[in-house]
Amino acid sequence: MAVIDKPENAPEHCPGPSTEQAGKASACEGCPNQKICATAPKGPDPALQFIKERMNSVKHKILVLSGKGGVGKSTFTAQLGFAFASEESVQVGVMDIDVCGPSIPKIMGLDGEQVHQSLSGWSPVYVQDNLGVMSIGFMLSDPDEAVVWRGPKKNGIIKQFLKDVDWGDLDFMLVDTPPGTSDEHLSIAQYLKESEIDGAIIITTPQEVALQDVRKEIDFCRKVKIPILGVVENMSGFICPNCKGESIIFAPTTGGAKKMAEDLNIKYLGSIPLDPRIGKACDMGISFLDEYPDSPACKAYLDIISEIKKQFTD
Template identity: 60%
Template sequence: MTTNGSQQNGPVGDVPEDANEHCPGTQSERAGKAEACAGCPNQQICATAPKGPDPDLVDIAERMQTVKHKILVLSGKGGVGKSTFASQLAFALAGKDKQVGLLDIDICGPSIPKMLGLEGQEIHQSNLGWSPVYVEDNLGVMSIGFMLPDPDEAVIWRGPRKNGLIKQFLKDVYWGELDYLIVDAPPGTSDEHISIAQYLKATSVDGAIVVTTPQDVSIIDVRKEINFCQKVGIPVLGVVENMSGLLQPLSSLKFKSITINGDEEDVTAAVLQEIQRSSNLLQSVYTYSEVFYASSGGAEKMAKDMKVPFLGRVPLDPGLSRAAEEGRSCFSDGSCKLSASYLNSIIGKIQCTVEASADSSSKV
């Protein structure tokens, strides 16, 4: 049963996350006026908003003309290290002398300023638009985190206001000439994802990288994320399995003696001394623990089942965690060389795929 003719072919335009059932869509001629709109919190806005194609899409497409490649970093579930991957991807590409922009559209949980070492910075405006905050001359960052007077302040916004800020980021930020724009999205498939997909599709987005951890509780949600990309027409560049086991040099471990009563004694020095006395070979050995149980085969099997590329695994590395906390690149020193080698392999595949695709398109 339908409340108006537009329901036969589905809603026209966006459907706000707090809309009533059978919403005709924000761009429908019946928006705000249909029976289904009665009592909806968006009714007045929809009834008075202009209908038809969004004129801002033209401005977004024009602004994005100076950006060669646009990559979304997505995850179906929070806490899988998506923002850590996005920030290190930006650091790695900038380290290869690429001009890079990192756009944080996680409106309610912006962590990118901290992960890039930019906490406390502010956005400035010029006659060309909002200016990104720069880590280096070739790495600029934009986030709502730069707009909050207090970093502990909660952002409590409905969907339309979030969408408006995302649109403003794309339309009004002056990036200049970029080789790569990395977009760090919040987890899930909510309003922000629908908006960024709609706004970027008109500008030839290269695709999405989907980040997950190995266990089923994450894989289940990531399947939905991949389905979302397929439905909205965004290519999936590949899946990254993050936190894929805890890998550490034996010499960096801490050892404790624990009694049946729960008393602890640090015996690290004695154990390492005994290891060194027993064998010098053990000094170069890494220990591996499977922290998350991949009961269904992990990300690689899921990627194979869903016919999308599997880009590789990144182990849990305390050095990488510290680099993210301190807002620095894990490629700049030897403190997290283990995870850096895994990340470099994955990022190399991404770069090859994106740039090869661009070369093929230019020859057509």
């Protein structure tokens, strides 16, 4: 499936501004962008070659996706990054493409940091020597400032994160994404097409209201040919830190993530129970896995991360 950036106000059958028919097709009649599209340069985006060159130094690229918001994508991305980087020889980069709601800087203890420029491009902000992060959150003058951008500007910043950031040699690049299957997702799929995406980790919660959006995300991956590494069920239950009793918070009325994975023939990586200390660790910007190794949620995280690592044994 070709990925084509279309203006937000384009007609239904818009051929796409980069195609030979742009501004000339019958569907273009009456479109306010017709003249611009007809005179715009055609052909491949020249930035794609720069992106490919940058990404040559990245061994594995993993997207963290979910059609639903609030299921814990950023939390999982951060913990995965901390876990990978716990091995000093492993170089990890986390790229936050949630342009309107960047939470990675807070979760990874980088609140208030800024991006610096060198001769080789923008430098990631480092949690530690082998764990770098890039996010629009580093570029906001006020953390409460709303990012009110249309699709093309969102696409532009994602392109810059890929071609203008000096990531260096990475073993893993983890991409934290916003909810949905829209501009940011199409952009990352298009820009990394030549460099290849190793796969996507799909995050969900057990209830059907989340699963129905997650199924759309899985369909998106299949349409743009992104391999799915597996599904993680987050917030699958609550284990009391004191009495160790378990309560089901989000009841899986249709069988939860495991049943969905079986139905759609994708790998089920495991489930992570709720632990209030996960939220506390995120607010403090520290690794939950390092801080609370006694938690059942920590064991669940490590089991899932072990399953993911098995897919990248060189």
